[in-house]
Amino acid sequence: MAELTAREARPAVGNEEPWRPAGRRRPGTLRARASWTGRGRLVAGLVGLVVLVLGAVLIPWLGGLDQGAVDYTAVRQPPSLAHPFGTDAVGRDLFLRSFAGLGVSLTVAASCAVISTVIGTLYGALSGLLGGWPDRILMRAVDGVNAVPHLLLGIVIVALYHGSVLAVIASIGLTHWTTVARVVRSEVLSLRSRPFVDAAISGGASRRRVLGRHLLPAVVPPAVLSSVLILPHAVWHETALSFLGLGLPPHLASLGNILAEGRQAVLLGSWWIVVFPSALLAATTLAVAGIAAWWRDRTRPRRRSELAL
Amino acid sequence: MTTALEAPSRRRDREIGILVAWRLGVAVPVVAVVATGVFLLAAWSPFDPIYQYFGVGVFSAGDAAVENARQQLGLNDSVWTQLGRWAGGLLSGDLGQSLSFRQPVGTVIAQRLPWTLLLVTVGLAVSVVLSLVAGVVAAWRQGGWVDRAVTAVGHTLEGLPPFVLALGAIAVFAVAWPVLPVAGLTDAGAAPTVDQVARHVVLPAVVLGISQMPWLVLHVRSSLLGALDEDHVTGARARGLPERTVVLRHALPTALLPFVTVLGNRLPEVVTGAVLVETVFSWPGIAAAVVTAALSVDFPLLAALTLLTTAAVLLGALLADVAVLVLDPRVTADG
Numbered sequence: 325m326a327e328l329t330a331r332e333a334r335p336a337v338g339n340e341e342p343w344r345p346a347g348r349r350r351p352g353t354l355r356a357r358a359s360w361t362g363r364g365r366l367v368a369g370l371v372g373l374v375v376l377v378l379g380a381v382l383i384p385w386l387g388g389l390d391q392g393a394v395d396y397t398a399v400r401q402p403p404s405l406a407h408p409f410g411t412d413a414v415g416r417d418l419f420l421r422s423f424a425g426l427g428v429s430l431t432v433a434a435s436c437a438v439i440s441t442v443i444g445t446l447y448g449a450l451s452g453l454l455g456g457w458p459d460r461i462l463m464r465a466v467d468g469v470n471a472v473p474h475l476l477l478g479i480v481i482v483a484l485y486h487g488s489v490l491a492v493i494a495s496i497g498l499t500h501w502t503t504v505a506r507v508v509r510s511e512v513l514s515l516r517s518r519p520f521v522d523a524a525i526s527g528g529a530s531r532r533r534v535l536g537r538h539l540l541p542a543v544v545p546p547a548v549l550s551s552v553l554i555l556p557h558a559v560w561h562e563t564a565l566s567f568l569g570l571g572l573p574p575h576l577a578s579l580g581n582i583l584a585e586g587r588q589a590v591l592l593g594s595w596w597i598v599v600f601p602s603a604l605l606a607a608t609t610l611a612v613a614g615i616a617a618w619w620r621d622r623t624r625p626r627r628r629s630e631l632a633l
Numbered sequence: 634m635t636t637a638l639e640a641p642s643r644r645r646d647r648e649i650g651i652l653v654a655w656r657l658g659v660a661v662p663v664v665a666v667v668a669t670g671v672f673l674l675a676a677w678s679p680f681d682p683i684y685q686y687f688g689v690g691v692f693s694a695g696d697a698a699v700e701n702a703r704q705q706l707g708l709n710d711s712v713w714t715q716l717g718r719w720a721g722g723l724l725s726g727d728l729g730q731s732l733s734f735r736q737p738v739g740t741v742i743a744q745r746l747p748w749t750l751l752l753v754t755v756g757l758a759v760s761v762v763l764s765l766v767a768g769v770v771a772a773w774r775q776g777g778w779v780d781r782a783v784t785a786v787g788h789t790l791e792g793l794p795p796f797v798l799a800l801g802a803i804a805v806f807a808v809a810w811p812v813l814p815v816a817g818l819t820d821a822g823a824a825p826t827v828d829q830v831a832r833h834v835v836l837p838a839v840v841l842g843i844s845q846m847p848w849l850v851l852h853v854r855s856s857l858l859g860a861l862d863e864d865h866v867t868g869a870r871a872r873g874l875p876e877r878t879v880v881l882r883h884a885l886p887t888a889l890l891p892f893v894t895v896l897g898n899r900l901p902e903v904v905t906g907a908v909l910v911e912t913v914f915s916w917p918g919i920a921a922a923v924v925t926a927a928l929s930v931d932f933p934l935l936a937a938l939t940l941l942t943t944a945a946v947l948l949g950a951l952l953a954d955v956a957v958l959v960l961d962p963r964v965t966a967d968g
Contacts (some may be wrong), residue, residue: 464659468666471943473901475908476923478820480671480935483927484678560794564909568924583797587913590804598804602797610790 369614375609380427384420400594411595412582413589421582422601426608428578430494433558439497440552440558444504449543452512454536463509466502470484474499475564482570486496490572496561506552511543556609563605579605649958653951660947666849667943671936672719676712680930683708723940729933733925742919748818749918751830752837753907758848759842762895766848768853773859773880774843783854787847795844795906799913802840835916844906845899852895853888859886890961897953900946 395415403410409418451462469477481495515521516539524538559579565571566580574581578602586597671757686702687694703709707718728738792923807815813836814820819829860866861884869883889918904920911921919938926934 396867401784464663465666468663468670470901471663471946472667472939473904473942473946475905476939476942478921479908479927480939483930483935484675484680486679486930525945530700556792564794564796564905567794567909568912570787570924570927574691587800590800593808595804598797598800602793602800605794605797606789608944613788613791 342435358429363618365614369611369616369618372607372611372614375424375497376604376611377430379423380430383423384427400589400592400597403596403600404595410594410602412585412592412597418582418597418600421577422579422604425582425601426604428572428576428607429559429562430555430608431578432489432496432553432562432572432578434498435493436500436553436562437554439493440501441504441547443497444501444550445508445540445543445547445551448505448508449535449539451537452509452516455513455516459509461593466505467548469499472500475561478561478565479568479570482565486601489572489576492562495565496558500554500557500561503554504547507546507550508543510544512539515539515542549619551613552606552612556612559605559608645958645962649955652958653955656947656951657956660944660951663947664940664943668723668936668940669716671939672716673712675927675932675936677714681704682932709784719936723937728937731926731931731934733929733931733934734922736816738934741922741934742937742941745917745919745922748916749907749911749920752834752841752911752916752918755834755838756841756845756907756910757896757903759839760845762847763842764846764853768850769880771850771858771887772854772857772861780854783850787851790843790847793844794909795840796909796913798844799837799840799910803834803913806836818917837910837916840914841903841910842905848899848902849892849895853892856891857884857888860884863887885963890957893956893960894953897949897951897956900949904942904946 327497360509367443395411398407398411400413401407401411407417409421410420412418412421447462447466451459454462477499478495481498482491485491485494521534521538524534529537560569561576563580563583566578567584569584571580572578582601583598586594589597683699683703683706686706687699707715710718719729726739728742730736731738731741734741767783771780774780803815806813814833815836818833819825826962857880861880863884865887866879866884869879874883907920908923910916911918914922915921919941922934923938925931926938
């Protein structure tokens with residue numbers, strides 16, 4: 325190691341982290357990466373998410389053109405100035421359709437996230453508060469739900485309750501609350517032994533008051549965060565269901581419906597029908613993943629070597 | 634304590650036996666709960682099995698005939714009686730009749746399960762090999778261009794559902810570069826010989842493998858980075874061992890232990906991936922049958938496949954835990 329950066333060469337003083345051998349790390353790369361894992365990822369994720377949501381809201385609105393407008397003179401056209409994302413098999417503009425589809429997907433996903441958060445928070449708080457054997461039984465039930473692959477359970481629910489929007493939302497909302505429940509339960513377990521809860525109890529507060537007034541407000545931040553993290557899962561799930569023909573009805577074109585229609589078009593060489601909607605899908609997931617990574621690093625600091633992703 | 638006097642390997646075997654027994658004991662109620670849940674979901678759903686029984690004929694059949702059929706099928710009994718009858722059938726090996734395939738459910742599963750196992754095994758092998766190689770190279774040269782490429786591709790793939798990858802593969806291999814078949818188990822009308830199946834399994838398996846790769850590769854990478862910081866690795870370096878020995882013989886084995894658990898616990902996602910990949914590639918496995926069954930509300934098949942998958946997931950997690958116990962003497966077995 326010829327050149328050590330100032331950071332690595334500095335000896336350990338006081339409370340600072342102990343000096344570690346630099347291993348095969350290239351000098352300099354660590355610091356650049358570290359700042360990227362910090363604030364940079366959060367900003368990039370937030371900006372990306374805001375841009376995508378604004379696009380999903382504004383583009384179909386400003387586009388003026390009906391995103392379902394069929395034009396048989398412009399069937400399966402490659403991307404051009406008039407149609408930035410090209411057109412699909414019946415000549416509908418993919419730019420408008422993709423962003424409208426993203427809007428539909430995000431709306432469904434957000435509803436699912438809200439449902440999962442509410443169910444998960446109440447369930448987790450109840451389980452953590454009761455403790456003992458009720459807690460153990462409730463958590464075994466969570467294991468049971470988790471043992472069935474979520475997509476499979478979703479397929480079962482959608483198949484039995486027929487492909488309405490509500491069935492899709494229910495099928496995702498009823499399968500994804502388990503993560504929230506786990507997070508909230510462990511949070512409640514740790515909060516229960518804090519002095520302010522003891523103070524409330526010794527002040528004569530009832531169990532319900534302790535839960536509603538002291539515990540639930542404190543678990544809101546982690547619950548909200550885990551609901552944000554559900555968002556990409558929910559988008560993913562909805563898209564997969566729609567792609568299989570079990571999701572949203574065709575007139576509510578989500579990204580999954582558009583991709584399902586692209587299945588035939590791809591065989592004719594129309595790559596843009598698949599590429600652009602899936603790029604929007606990946607961008608949404610990555611934006612949320614950026615926020616998630618920032619949060620994870622903040623709440624669970626690990627060895628820096630592991631953080632430098 | 635008598636156990637302290639036993640040979641360590643004997644004690645180990647006993648620990649593993651207790652773990653397996655305990656987990657199997659827990660698995661039985663879990664499967665029972667899932668079965669009850671799925672049945673109640675169906676019983677309380679707006680779907681009426683009588684339409685399935687009659688098909689379109691329900692509109693021309695008289696009320697008396699419909700009522701008669703209801704009575705015969707036992708649909709007028711209480712939900713719990715029906716549940717008991719269905720569960721009794723499951724336990725005695727009678728899985729019911731699949732309406733979408735017009736065969737007993739057992740036959741459908743027996744015919745299709747081997748193809749799914751083949752696809753998943755090859756897919757997982759592809760995934761494990763690729764992620765081990767890429768993850769080790771990335772961690773070895775942390776911050777280098779390989780590392781950056783691997784992490785960037787890994788994070789991007791995390792955001793792409795398997796069916797997008799499958800569509801991409803079809804776009805390439807059906808149109809631009811037609812060297813591999815993109816659909817089915819064999820060429821149209823051909824017998825399923827080893828050669829035919831081997832050619833057809835390549836694309837679905839590789840797509841399934843790559844779709845599962847990001848989690849594995851990022852895990853191998855971060856776990857190896859952690860292991861490289863450990864004291865015994867520093868010790869190995871200090872003794873002047875060559876870099877290759879340090880990374881592959883000293884750091885990698887400790888880094889791979891959690892990998893086994895991660896692999897076992899990813900089984901639900903593998904199943905999900907298989908559903909999508911089999912559908913896109915028209916692969917005749919049980920995962921594609923899930924979609925067929927769902928589209929025609931074929932409850933007996935759907936329920937049997939759900940229970941089968943649940944059992945497989947629980948078994949996967951158990952196998953992973955046993956593997957860790959066998960591989961790592963430091964881990965103690967607890968529930």
